[in-house]
Amino acid sequence: MSREIRLVGAIAVRPAILALIPEFEAATGYAVAARWELNPIVKQQIEASVPFDLVVINPNLVADLAAQGKLEVASQVSFGRIAMGVAARAGGQPLDLGSVAAFERTLQAAASIAYANEGTSGSYFIGLLEQLGIANEVRPKLVPTSGGQTAAAVARGEAELAVIPVSSILAAAPDVVLAGRFPSELQSYIDFAVGISTGARDAKAARVLSAFLTSAASDEVLAAKGLERR
Template sequence: MTQEIRLFGAIAVRPAVLALIPQFETATGFRVATKWEVNPTVKKQIEAGEAFDVVIINPPMVQDLTALGKVKAGSEAAFGRIGMGVAAKAGGRPLDMGSVEAFKQTLKSARSIAYASDGSSGGYFSGLISRLGIADEVKPKLVGISGGQTASAVGRGEAELGVVPVTSILAAAPEVMLVGRFPTELQSYIDFAIGVSASSTVAEAAGQLSAFLTSPAVDGILAAKGVERC
């Protein structure tokens, strides 16, 4: 009987991980069943008893779940990091993202800006516009999107721009394009780590999946999807 590995991960890493799973399944004969939510929701659901074998979320959350006995101690492994970018509908006008001042002007000039209202990236962006001193001008234009659908909302025309992890923008092509990454001075990388469930019934297979996802052999595919190794 084919062993099934339950992978529960953050929406931001979904495009990259889904590109790798067929290769793993072909090589091992295992089947990987996936579930995706924003980082805080993944943690909350596991705390509430959600069954999983492998989890991919922010490192502090993996550490919290380890302390609670949900993740096997010693199983945490770095997966990679994802930078923030700006999305626009494909075919739109070019935008200047080359400096902090240009970035600020782009945000102030936008008619509407979608952001992840319940995700890690949305929390960072909300704090960023306050630090840049443009909150009063930008906040009225913000469109909160839940469930990891920020880039898709831009493609549907629900907002002119979207601020979201680069992986989600690349995955929304061809309807959506990556206008540019945040300027270096403002960039925030969202780190991700992998953990194996402390109560997994397929612990050996889960460990193999973790090792595969963190191996140098898949670095090129991850980079193409917007994930940088730490």
């Protein structure tokens, strides 16, 4: 059987999973070959029959792929969730994000705001602007970015702020800092689940990796990277 496990996952979970892979490889002797894309792109690739063994993306997408016969139905398991946050350049003035009103003022005062225009987080943010009634004012300031480049846009000075999952902000340190999470009233957690391919080269190996990623022993490492267990 193959000693390499092909993992495909959402960009938002990349920092958390990468922190765990060396321990897994050392403990099991398996090697993990990982690639990362935005959630919808991962689903499209799997639907196009791109080979993989294990996937970590949004639960609804995992369920849909299982219904299509792309994933083992019984393999679906929750991985965790990531909160939405605001990123800023390191060394800047502290931002007030402690209330809905303060959050709105911060967005209104920003010169430019980066967001992932094709990802789950970006879709939520655009809808949130409409919900708050500030879309017309903030929309001209938005800087759409491709997957994995939202925090980097702040680091490069292309945007003053960015709205992305907390895990991606923490991974961009030290040039970028977590200015704060969304206020609790506006917070939207992005959930993730694990699924195993029906065409896995070594389904047993994929199950070993799934069990490792979802075990309580991994909680502390994941929390440090911005991923919370339910």
